Amino acid sequence: MRTYIITKLLHAVGVALVISFVSFFLLFYTADPASTLLPENADDADIAEFEKQFGLDRPMLVQYGDFLAKVVFQGDFGSSWVAKVLVGDLIGVALWPTLKLAIAAQIIAAVLAIPLGIIAAIRRYSLVDNVTTFLVLVGQAMPLFWLGIVLIIIFGVWLKWLPVSGSDTFAHLILPAITLGSFILPLNMRLVRSGMLEVLSQDYIRTARAKGVEEGRVLMKHAFRNAAIPLVTVTGVQFGALLGGAVVTETVFSWPGLGRLAIESIQVGDFPVVQAIVLIFGAFTILANLAADIGSAWIDPRIRFD
Amino acid sequence: MAETPILEVTGLKTHFHTPEGVVRAVDGVDFTLMPGRTLGILGESGSGKSVTALSVMRLVADPPGRIVDGRIMFEGRDLLALSPAEMRKIRGGEISMIFQEPMTSLNPVYTLGDQIAEVFQIHEGMNREQAWAGATDMLEQVGIPNPESRVDDYPHQFSGGMRQRAMIAMAIACRSRLLIADEPTTALDVTIQAQILDLLLKLQEDMGMAMMLITHDLGVIAETSDDVVVMYAGEVVERLGIDTLFDDPRHPYTRGLLNSIPRLGEKFTRGKQPLEEIPGTVPNLIDYDPGCPFAARCGQAMARCHTERPPLFKLNPAHYSKCWLSEADAEGRAGVAAAG
Ligand SMILES: Nc1ncnc2c1ncn2[C@@H]1O[C@H](COP(=O)(O)OP(=O)(O)OP(=O)(O)O)[C@@H](O)[C@H]1O
Numbered sequence: 001m002r003t004y005i006i007t008k009l010l011h012a013v014g015v016a017l018v019i020s021f022v023s024f025f026l027l028f029y030t031a032d033p034a035s036t037l038l039p040e041n042a043d044d045a046d047i048a049e050f051e052k053q054f055g056l057d058r059p060m061l062v063q064y065g066d067f068l069a070k071v072v073f074q075g076d077f078g079s080s081w082v083a084k085v086l087v088g089d090l091i092g093v094a095l096w097p098t099l100k101l102a103i104a105a106q107i108i109a110a111v112l113a114i115p116l117g118i119i120a121a122i123r124r125y126s127l128v129d130n131v132t133t134f135l136v137l138v139g140q141a142m143p144l145f146w147l148g149i150v151l152i153i154i155f156g157v158w159l160k161w162l163p164v165s166g167s168d169t170f171a172h173l174i175l176p177a178i179t180l181g182s183f184i185l186p187l188n189m190r191l192v193r194s195g196m197l198e199v200l201s202q203d204y205i206r207t208a209r210a211k212g213v214e215e216g217r218v219l220m221k222h223a224f225r226n227a228a229i230p231l232v233t234v235t236g237v238q239f240g241a242l243l244g245g246a247v248v249t250e251t252v253f254s255w256p257g258l259g260r261l262a263i264e265s266i267q268v269g270d271f272p273v274v275q276a277i278v279l280i281f282g283a284f285t286i287l288a289n290l291a292a293d294i295g296s297a298w299i300d301p302r303i304r305f306d
Numbered sequence: 307m308a309e310t311p312i313l314e315v316t317g318l319k320t321h322f323h324t325p326e327g328v329v330r331a332v333d334g335v336d337f338t339l340m341p342g343r344t345l346g347i348l349g350e351s352g353s354g355k356s357v358t359a360l361s362v363m364r365l366v367a368d369p370p371g372r373i374v375d376g377r378i379m380f381e382g383r384d385l386l387a388l389s390p391a392e393m394r395k396i397r398g399g400e401i402s403m404i405f406q407e408p409m410t411s412l413n414p415v416y417t418l419g420d421q422i423a424e425v426f427q428i429h430e431g432m433n434r435e436q437a438w439a440g441a442t443d444m445l446e447q448v449g450i451p452n453p454e455s456r457v458d459d460y461p462h463q464f465s466g467g468m469r470q471r472a473m474i475a476m477a478i479a480c481r482s483r484l485l486i487a488d489e490p491t492t493a494l495d496v497t498i499q500a501q502i503l504d505l506l507l508k509l510q511e512d513m514g515m516a517m518m519l520i521t522h523d524l525g526v527i528a529e530t531s532d533d534v535v536v537m538y539a540g541e542v543v544e545r546l547g548i549d550t551l552f553d554d555p556r557h558p559y560t561r562g563l564l565n566s567i568p569r570l571g572e573k574f575t576r577g578k579q580p581l582e583e584i585p586g587t588v589p590n591l592i593d594y595d596p597g598c599p600f601a602a603r604c605g606q607a608m609a610r611c612h613t614e615r616p617p618l619f620k621l622n623p624a625h626y627s628k629c630w631l632s633e634a635d636a637e638g639r640a641g642v643a644a645a646g
């Protein structure tokens with residue numbers, strides 16, 4: 001198990017390096033910070049002066065090496081070109097709201113997907129199964145921003161039950177979390193349903209019943225733990241998609257997280273902030289995958305003892 | 307007979323409702339098993355042996371399966387009339403079952419100890435510690451080396467033979483009085499097969515349990531069974547004692563099975579001998595044919611066999627045959643007194 005985790009960690013470091021390089025490379029050749037940030041009437045001398053100030057006149061690899069060294073050895077992501085503060089400070093403020101949103105969405109999705117998926121599996125083609133299958137289809141077809149806006153109109157504008165922007169109280173979290181949760185709910189539910197259907201036809205389930213195990217325990221102890229293995233793996237893999245969904249959700253609900261910060265920074269061409277957020281999202285995705293790997297190894301001894 | 311049977315199955319019919327039609331997987335099965343004895347159930351693939359066994363356990367998947375008719379009496383209790391909770395107490399406590407596939411019959415994410423201990427917790431109300439001690443003890447009884455450490459291992463760390471031993475440990479943990487073994491050795495290497503059979507026989511003797519042993523291996527039947535039921539296309543076609551099986555089988559299908567095995571002196575070779583050497587295949591179980599289901603493959607079929615289904619003729623109290631050829635020698639039909 002220890003070598004397993006160490007191997008995975010080394011692997012993760014490699015992936016993080018690749019992500020950082022690719023994103024740096026892409027931003028380097030697409031962004032044109034001088035024309036975005038300098039006044040329109042700036043002449044060549046102004047631009048040269050600007051590029052010199054931020055070290056943008058150096059070759060790309062040198063800039064990348066400089067950036068990487070500062071991040072790794074000093075935890076320093078540089079300064080924002082626009083806000084003129086440390087990127088680390090901007091991110092420090094926006095990080096927790098995004099995590100809070102992602103965790104709440106993940107909880108909502110799990111709390112609904114697991115029981116609904118199990119019921120749909122054991123009552124296949126029943127009313128519950130058909131209704132949830134229909135909702136899954138609708139959910140998967142519905143764009144995230146559209147759902148967010150519909151929720152805002154219903155609960156914020158018409159019913160006036162819940163606040164629709166900002167993050168001051170717990171009530172502020174509800175609509176964004178539901179929106180982002182319904183983004184991952186359909187896939188999770190289908191995974192639980194198909195996993196349970198497959199597991200319930202396995203020989204060891206028959207063995208459990210032949211021992212006299214009662215049905216609830218057959219489902220939860222003997223079947224669900226096996227059915228949860230793909231769910232855990234996919235939860236890790238889809239964490240990147242969840243962060244992507246967070247960008248949209250945060251924008252719709254003016255949620256002060258990393259996603260909104262990323263959009264704002266892209267709009268004004270604030271290169272260092274974008275670069276840092278891409279790296280952080282990449283790191284979270286890698287960590288989520290690692291957690292999923294460890295989680296499925298914990299559930300399934302066949303992985304653990306490999 | 308003074309003794310009451312431990313298991314008495316009468317007129318059992320288990321059908322599957324599929325989109326293609328009703329599959330009559332078990333369609334008229336009768337047999338009796340006395341305490342402490344071994345009943346062999348013999349038949350080709352698809353003849354309904356497993357479905358019969360699962361019906362006794364009431365473990366046929368419903369839907370699509372359903373026991374549509376018949377009675378299953380276990381020690382005088384009608385199993386088909388029990389509530390689900392009462393039936394759960396019987397499963398694993400009084401009747402146990404082991405399966406053909408040791409590789410897939412154990413739950414991959416729990417240790418052997420956990421899976422065996424569960425039986426003690428369910429049926430004997432033991433706490434976790436007692437149940438684990440019990441599980442270790444059972445592993446020892448079925449001949450697994452180092453039981454104290456093996457009890458913490460997972461199924462994938464065991465060979466097929468060792469897993470089947472673990473299944474047996476689970477099955478006998480609560481001293482069930484009836485063990486149903488559905489092809490317990492078919493998936494194993496020949497040498498391991500012999501060890502597992504010997505273990506079953508030894509445990510049966512020690513514990514005095516009755517055994518219903520399903521197989522399509524005549525060698526296994528020869529070595530273990532007291533009585534034999536021969537199944538064909540969901541029906542019992544012949545019931546007889548083990549000696550009669552080899553000396554005086556009457557049903558052409560039973561004879562066909564015996565002829566398909568090469569004889570070596572008095573013994574039969576062990577192993578997966580193909581029984582398919584009887585020409586033709588099992589009829590499909592959906593369309594009901596009024597004649598004898600074996601008629602199309604039977605070398606001795608008469609005109610009558612294609613139109614009229616034979617009843618189970620009683621040749622003597624221990625020998626029944628579902629074949630018109632047995633009519634002349636019969637002293638009656640199953641459940642009907644001799645005509646005199
Ligand atoms: N779930 C099911 N749905 C439909 N038909 C089924 C189902 N289970 C079993 N059957 C049918 O019932 C018949 C008897 O099957 P069974 O498993 O009892 O045969 P068997 O004698 O045990 O054969 P084998 O030696 O291959 O184990 C087969 O024709 C099979 O197709």
Ligand SMILES: [Mg+2]
Pocket residue numbers: 355356357488
């Ligand atoms: Mg079978």
